[in-house]
């Protein structure tokens with residue numbers, strides 16, 4: 001009997017497992033981008049402080065380095081493995097594909113991380129304890145190392161979207177997988193965002209020190225306003241380029257979502273342009289509470305939808321355009337000797353080819369049909385859909401509220417089973433498995 | 447799980463280099479991870495005791511904030527050092543790691559948030575202690591408990607992953623599939639041994655601390671003596687406890703007479719003598735590192751043998767060697783890793799030895815050379831990265 005290397009399923013009730021990942025991912029994006037941006041900003045400030053012999057800037061750097069750097073690095077470094085861990089529980093084979101293609105890239109990134117984590121403490125605690133020139137060198141290396149971590153992870157997350165050229169499929173080479181057409185636009189889009197983020201936080205910090213040192217607070221708020229506008233412009237510019245480097249499969253979903261995205265991005269751009277203009281022209285008007293609220297706005301209105309979009313556009317794959325979201329390998333990758341598994345599943349059914357299905361469920365009987373249907377739905381659908389009736393994440397019961405089993409079966413067989421919905425995996429199952437899923441869903445909808 | 451299935455669970459992409467290299471890197475980096483886990487928990491635990499003594503005792507008043515600071519840095523370092531074994535374990539033992547993650551999915555999620563809360567509370571503890579607030583002991587204790595709990599979860603993942611014969615029963619007890627990810631299993635002796643190592647590591651750290659400060663004139667000899675004695679007492683007592691637990695663990699694994707287990711025991715005896723005499727604690731630390739590597743090796747041998755018994759041999763993993771990325775890692779590790787870390791450690795050492803004055807790195811040849819080298823290595827790295835990327839893109843899209 002043909003078996004496939006499928007892992008057990010972990011399903012988080014109501015939300016679905018991908019959602020857990022989304023939360024951790026969004027928090028991570030906030031902190032990791034802030035931290036890299038802050039490293040760049042720190043280098044800029046240190047340069048200025050050194051060249052212009054500004055003792056007041058060192059005080060600012062020391063005092064707020066704690067908050068800006070250490071806080072974001074610490075949270076970034078925990079949520080980083082955090083996404084990795086939760087992604088593993090949700091999509092083991094997706095993560096596995098990334099690890100087995102890019103282990104050395106990740107290992108290289110780890111060297112940069114080690115440098116950063118000890119560097120961040122040195123950077124803040126050594127102010128005033130070592131000479132300024134050595135400190136300046138340290139800040140430069142720190143900023144470069146931070147950008148280095150982005151340079152390394154970006155090829156991997158771009159590969160999650162798609163390899164970006166056909167070469168990878170025939171060569172299996174990590175370089176071909178890493179440097180696709182969307183790697184660089186994606187990278188500069190993020191650098192723009194990082195610069196903007198660090199300035200947004202810089203404004204917050206400047207607003208917090210308005211009482212102690214009003215002239216410095218004003219000067220910094222103005223400067224940060226300019227930096228933020230530059231970062232924001234860069235983000236938008238590269239976003240447009242980035243969108244054009246996405247794979248074919250994402251265009252259908254994109255054309256449906258784009259009008260909404262453009263509208264909301266336009267509003268955000270307007271709001272933030274006004275905010276940054278205020279920082280430049282009326283720095284004294286910016287109060288701590290406004291500055292803090294704007295950070296929350298970015299998190300809620302900018303990052304969360306942005307990350308959700310990226311996740312949706314990747315569908316039906318989770319990695320490299322060969323691992324489907326539901327963990328089945330959807331195409332051959334001759335360069336690595338990888339074979340599509342769709343046909344094996346079609347021939348034998350998921351229940352027979354998954355090592356972790358208990359013997360009692362391998363053959364569907366009238367007695368175990370509901371149980372089998374539920375397990376099948378977990379294996380085939382739950383990576384993208386909540387299975388609970390009022391689930392939060394594209395719940396199946398809302399998408400298929402009907403009680404007509406026949407209609408459900410024919411939808412699964414004729415639409416999903418033929419791969420006609422470009423953003424859903426081609427799930428070809430034997431008739432009895434379609435029937436079991438439909439039976440379970442109808443029962444659930446009652 | 448039989449051999450066919452275990453082998454089937456391997457990634458079809460194969461591994462990009464010789465499996466033994468990943469295994470070696472795993473053993474090395476896990477030893478580093480656990481070293482800082484132990485230092486973090488040890489200094490944190492003792493600082494909590496110190497926080498109750500510091501009002502009335504001048505020694506503890508000095509030591510406690512230093513311990514808290516050590517804990518703070520060590521947690522950050524243990525996290526970043528944990529990333530490496532996390533990476534390497536899933537390259538060669540992916541069937542084990544991914545099954546465990548799915549079986550204990552909810553604990554994985556809890557682990558991350560517990561770590562965030564635990565570490566943030568630790569910063570709170572740090573500030574509360576600095577401000578002399580009475581609540582510091584309580585906050586520290588909660589934070590400590592949460593971080594210990596994180597360690598227990600780590601242990602859960604480790605022991606689940608090496609029991610492939612139980613996976614199916616855990617996933618589908620009595621044939622009913624359970625996708626809740628709530629599995630939690632432990633091995634009390636192994637856990638007790640790992641936790642017990644906190645004590646000797648803390649003891650040897652205190653010996654180092656006392657040696658390091660002994661050259662500084664702003665610390666009294668009374669204080670140096672106090673930390674030295676405390677270190678020796680802790681190290682010796684802790685080593686005895688750990689040795690007993692290690693022997694029990696090895697008996698349980700049927701490995702007591704294996705070469706590596708005997709070597710570990712010999713290492714512990716040497717450590718015990720050195721810690722007791724306390725002539726040069728820096729050399730003791732070198733031996734401690736060797737013993738940590740041996741313990742890491744023991745863990746790996748347990749897993750390797752167990753999996754080999756199940757018919758799963760990491761050395762037969764399909765290989766698709768990828769030279770460019772392998773070379774990138776090796777060069778970055780050697781050049782940036784060694785130079786960069788040496789640069790910062792050199793500064794840290796000098797700053798620590800300086801009494802209140804500013805350390806002039808420009809006047810210290812080693813610092814100057816290391817700093818400049820690190821900077822140029824990074825600049826060159828970026829240059830190569832973009833050149834490599836553009837070459838690949840041109841080749842794949844334009845030609």
Ligand code: HEM
Pocket residue numbers: 081476479483524525526528529531532533535561593594596597598600601602603604605607636637640745
């Ligand atoms: C306070 C936080 C942590 C503590 C107290 C801790 C403690 C431990 C302990 C006691 C073990 C050994 C378990 C055993 O062999 O029985 C271990 C293993 C391990 N830890 Fe940590 N750890 C922590 C955080 C982390 C983090 C954040 C990561 C990853 C980024 C990590 C990665 C690992 C890995 C990969 C292993 C080996 C697992 C295996 O091989 O099965 N740890 N840790």
